[in-house]
Amino acid sequence: MGNIVILTGAGISAESGMGTFRDADGLWTQYSIEDVATPGGFARNPGLVHDFYNIRRIRAAEAQPNAAHRALTRLQAEWPGPVTIVTQNVDGLHEKAGSDGVLHMHGELAGALCQGCDHRWPAPPDMSVTLACPSCGAARTRPDVVWFGEIPYHMAEIAGLLDSADIFASVGTSGQVYPAAAFVQQAREAGAHTIELNLDPSDIAHDFDEVSTGLASQVVPAWVDDMLAGAAGGQAAQADPERPVT
Numbered sequence: 619m620g621n622i623v624i625l626t627g628a629g630i631s632a633e634s635g636m637g638t639f640r641d642a643d644g645l646w647t648q649y650s651i652e653d654v655a656t657p658g659g660f661a662r663n664p665g666l667v668h669d670f671y672n673i674r675r676i677r678a679a680e681a682q683p684n685a686a687h688r689a690l691t692r693l694q695a696e697w698p699g700p701v702t703i704v705t706q707n708v709d710g711l712h713e714k715a716g717s718d719g720v721l722h723m724h725g726e727l728a729g730a731l732c733q734g735c736d737h738r739w740p741a742p743p744d745m746s747v748t749l750a751c752p753s754c755g756a757a758r759t760r761p762d763v764v765w766f767g768e769i770p771y772h773m774a775e776i777a778g779l780l781d782s783a784d785i786f787a788s789v790g791t792s793g794q795v796y797p798a799a800a801f802v803q804q805a806r807e808a809g810a811h812t813i814e815l816n817l818d819p820s821d822i823a824h825d826f827d828e829v830s831t832g833l834a835s836q837v838v839p840a841w842v843d844d845m846l847a848g849a850a851g852g853q854a855a856q857a858d859p860e861r862p863v864t
């Protein structure tokens with residue numbers, strides 16, 4: 619069976635209470651990207667940036683995965699081939715739902731990173747400008763998240779996955795942030811069937827072979843059910859070539 623690559627964004631966690639970025643009540647209507655999500659913003663006012671991520675870290679620690687996260691975990695467990703989740707989310711909800719091998723291209727709220735020696739360690743709930751690196755002792759620590767102007771994590775591995783993808787699904791992302799917004803084109807060039815699952819068609823919906831709109835908690839489990847039913851039908855047909863596949 620084919621390789622599945624799934625890209626997720628803030629929309630998959632919206633029903634877990636994590637909030638999105640660009641919807642009417644999104645985070646970027648309340649905060650300036652330049653102030654809280656760029657290296658320059660952190661250099662100017664690290665306290666403000668720590669406060670922004672501390673609030674989100676505490677909210678993520680309290681949040682529970684929803685039916686969409688759990689459906690992707692079920693797909694990973696039951697699909698007869700590799701299923702890799704690549705997420706732009708920093709909330710850790712895929713892992714809480716039991717998913718394995720998630721590639722966090724924008725880092726994780728649960729991580730701290732030393733700007734002095736690149737040491738990484740689990741972030742305390744409240745990070746601050748006085749927090750010292752446990753390895754080198756420098757008080758130059760930052761959330762281990764990727765900011766605008768920085769290169770997302772795991773890009774070489776993701777490129778390899780897209781090159782060998784048979785199915786590419788994009789869940790709950792607006793398609794406004796690159797490089798993630800270009801993954802659908804990479805997957806299509808590699809011959810993958812592509813599907814978008816989102817509340818409304820995104821700005822790049824026309825790049826997909828199929829678009830399914832609705833709440834992630836509804837459309838993702840429905841898609842996973844279809845995929846697994848199709849796989850079971852295919853396997854049954856292989857086991858018994860006389861049996862018609864419906």
Ligand code: OAD
Nearest residue numbers: 627628629632638639640706790791792795816817833834
């Ligand atoms: P956005 O806020 O840009 O987009 C969220 C998408 O989810 C929108 O298309 C919504 O319509 C959709 N959506 C909202 N609620 C939904 C629901 N219940 N079910 C399904 N879809 C829903 O968030 P992202 O695309 O994830 O980067 O944003 C990408 C990156 O931009 C983030 O990782 C972050 C941000 O700036 C950095 O901070 C570097």
